[in-house]
Amino acid sequence: MTTATAVAASCPSCRAPLTPGARYCHRCGRAVGARSDRGIWIVAWGTVVFFIAMIFYFVTQRSGQPAGPDMANAGNAGPAGSAGAGPATNPGAPPDISQMTPRERYFRLHDRVMSAAESGDTATANRFAPMAIAAYGMLDSVDVDARYHAGALHVQSGSLPAALALADTIQAESKDNLLGDLLRLEVAQARKDRAAESRARTAFLDHYDAQLALRRPEYEEHKTMLQDLHKQLTTQ
Numbered sequence: 254m255t256t257a258t259a260v261a262a263s264c265p266s267c268r269a270p271l272t273p274g275a276r277y278c279h280r281c282g283r284a285v286g287a288r289s290d291r292g293i294w295i296v297a298w299g300t301v302v303f304f305i306a307m308i309f310y311f312v313t314q315r316s317g318q319p320a321g322p323d324m325a326n327a328g329n330a331g332p333a334g335s336a337g338a339g340p341a342t343n344p345g346a347p348p349d350i351s352q353m354t355p356r357e358r359y360f361r362l363h364d365r366v367m368s369a370a371e372s373g374d375t376a377t378a379n380r381f382a383p384m385a386i387a388a389y390g391m392l393d394s395v396d397v398d399a400r401y402h403a404g405a406l407h408v409q410s411g412s413l414p415a416a417l418a419l420a421d422t423i424q425a426e427s428k429d430n431l432l433g434d435l436l437r438l439e440v441a442q443a444r445k446d447r448a449a450e451s452r453a454r455t456a457f458l459d460h461y462d463a464q465l466a467l468r469r470p471e472y473e474e475h476k477t478m479l480q481d482l483h484k485q486l487t488t489q
Contacts, residue, residue, distance in 0.1 A: 266278065267390075281389070281400075281403070282400070355391050359389050359392060362388050365385070366378050367405065378409060382406055382409055397426065400432075401436060403419055404419035404420060404423075404439075413443060417437065420434075420436040421433075431472065434453055435453075435479075435482065441453050454486050458487065461483050
C-alpha cells in the first residue's frame with residue numbers, strides 16, 4: 254500500500270478550496286498535501302498544549318484563589334500597575350481566556366507572544382506561540398489583520414513558508430496591501446535574504462501613499478507602526 258497522500262480538495266482547517274499542487278492554504282496558511290504531516294502535527298500538538306495549559310491554569314487558579322479569575326490582568330502583556338490592570342500575576346501563566354470570544358483569545362495570545370519576544374523572553378514566546386497559532390485556526394472567519402498577525406507568529410516560530418503563504422493571501426485579497434509587504438519584509442529579515450528584503454522595502458515605499466489614502470481598518474489599527482516604518486525606510 255502506498256504511503257503517499259493526495260492533495261486535499263479543501264483545507265482541513267478553514268475549508269477553503271485549494272489549487273492543485275498547493276503546499277499551503279491560500280486562506281489561512283496551513284500546510285496541506287503530501288508534505289503537510291509536520292505542519293499537521295505541529296498544530297495538533299499545539300492544540301494539545303493549549304488545552305493542557307488552560308486546564309492547569311484553571312485548576313491552580315481555583316485552588317489558590319477564592320475569587321474568580323482576574324480577567325483584567327490575566328492576559329495583560331503590559332507592565333503591572335498600568336491603567337486598568339489589577340494586581341500583578343505570574344508572567345508565565347496562561348491568559349484567562351474562558352470568557353473571551355475566539356478572536357479575543359487569538360489576539361490576547363498573540364500579544365503575549367509578541368510582548369515576550371520583544372522583552373527577550375524567548376521561553377515564554379516559544380511556549381505560547383503554538384497556542385496562538387492554534388487559536389488562529391479556530392477562528393470562524395479571518396480578515397487581513399488576523400492573517401498578518403498569524404504571519405508574524407509564524408515568523409516568530411520560524412515557520413517562514415507559512416508566513417509567506419499568508420502574505421500571498423493578504424495581497425490576493427487586497428492588492429498591494431502594506432501588511433503583506435511588511436510580512437514579506439519580516440520574512441526576508443529572518444532569512445537574512447538581502448535581495449528579498451530590498452524588494453519588500455521598495456514595494457512598501459511604492460505602495461505606501463496610495464494604500465494609506467484608502468484608510469483601510471487595518472491601516473488605522475497599525476497607523477503608528479506603518480508611519481514609523483516608512484520614516485525608517487526613507488531615512489536609510
